[in-house]
Amino acid sequence: MKNDTITISKIVKNVSQKYNEGYYTVCWVKDEIKGLEIDGVLYPNMSNSIFFLDKKVNWKLYIKDDNSNSGYILNLADEVLSHPLLSKLHISQIRMFNTGTVPLLKLSPGIEKRTQAILEMIDELLGSHLNNKEDALISLLNTFFVYCDGQCNIKTIVDKNHTKANIVYAFKQMVDQHLAKSHEVSFYASLLNISTRYLNECVQEVLNVSSKNIIIEQLLIRSRHALKFTNKTIKEIGYELGFSTPDYFSYFFKSQTGVSPSELRKSVTS
Template structure:
């Protein structure tokens, strides 16, 4: 990657405006923000959220007074999103930066803390001279986007009252709650009192993916976090995520990521 293809800066000024005209921007906003303004329209109530902003938009973040820092702005050159480790992700495939609406993800407290930790590590690495730092940064970006994959389309679904979008919203909420114990689409269809066929039809129409892929995304997201940020053994992680054996967990993980759990942990 080029030296300036990824940059990150804390939101510390009263007004933080767009600086890199050709790059995508990821704005992670904490509690201490008054508003974010995009194309001269102000959005309030934006605490604990992430905005993904296409280069075509003008934007600025308005911070509350007397607060030292209230989040990060991450700039990504187009070439970064084409990196092999990022280009396959669902959040990239659906062109999350290029939609008509500005994608906004509200974060739960647990995900918010992990997001902050990831961005802080990216900030630290960008200022270092460590060997292989590009690989480490891309690995952290991959983890960050996997978390965002788990939130993908929640806002548009929640604001749409059609029956199919409500089914998908409820399905994703149930997966988030129960995926560590239940990996089968049929289980969630039973909870929703619909057939697996109809559940898959709804997910396919709303998100353009199979319903099974939503379960897989959640399992991969949790697997990556546990492997990278916990001291639990691979055996412990596999059983906590509901796999019948560590061998099957390793097979599942490699078949969907191209690498083994131990290789990711040691990377």
């Protein structure tokens, strides 16, 4: 991977990018900015948000005069998103970097801290001369994109007339809130006062994945984060995520990822 295939910079001044500059861009706006203009459309007074900008769009970012650090801009070349680890994600280029609509994540305070930590590590790694730097960068990007996909709204604004999209949006919010209570699709269908079959139909049509996949994805996101960034025991993590026994948690994690929780933790600390 060439040195310029991944670049990252803090948002400390007005910045712009033209469609022919060849990079996909992840723009994380932390502190409030004056606005982000995309193909002539201004999104004013944005804060605590992530934009995914296709390389075919023109965009300009306007910061406030008193802002010393408003977030990060991460630029990625084609070959980065084509990496085997990233290409396996169902949050593909089509879903993430879409010229028809601009995917936007609104972040809660807790998610904001995790986002900042990942981007700061990417910034630090890019300026280092560590061995296996490329592998570490791809791993961080994978964690970032998987986490984003789990938290992402279906659209920046859900169409009030699109009933199925609203149902799926509500489902994802409920999974985020009640994940430790239940891992069963039927539980969330009951909360929504619809049948399990209809919920599955809605999720498949809107997101092109199964309802169960959404639940599994959230469990894996939270598992990985806890294993990598906390000192909680595997037993504690399993119980906090709603697994009945540590053995069942380990079985679930290994069946989904190919490695056990202890193996993942060991790989991070070694």
